[in-house]
Amino acid sequence: MEPSLSTEVILTHPRQSLGNVQFDWTPQPGNYLDLQGKTYAVLERRHKYQLKAGRYRLQNIALYVQSAKRPSEKSLVNGRWVVGDATCCYNANSEIIRCAVNPEGPCDSCRFYEELKVS
Template structure:
């Protein structure tokens, strides 16, 4: 396994609650926190990505990648902000500009029917 690159390493996918492994997968892309992935007919939100390294021949080498996920539905409302997708309408003053949290006022959405919507004037 010494000559494998990090993107070809099997990635262990771990469900956070109830905690259990969903298996090891070689992805052809790099899932990051806030991304969604489909696995075994279910959609999951990526919460955390961990890398583990091993010292071998005086060098640290990536030897394991773990993704911590939770069951989720793909959000219908998303906004592109500075090259990344965030939940909800980013033009609202209360939007968290996060891949994981829409806002504190109406975290489950939808933004289009939210009584607290205020345009962001900045």
């Protein structure tokens, strides 16, 4: 098995490289990672390829991240984890954003909670 490729971690705002990291897992958008004592949400994952001897080879991986707190509330929706209580009609069904009316949460005491109506 080939050794894993180093991944550059890039903070989106202010735009700066946080360095190159060897991961023993494959961070995807919506995942959280801890780096240098801080927690980041993965927003985007990009791959760069190079044509060499008639074949494309993976040359570089970049993760674009933003500072974040790990959410304490998560719901499993169609096989993926989303932030907050997915039974609320205001839930964004996103790995990164909880909702528009109470983005910081928590859901359990939110005065805007309204049960999602399933038709």
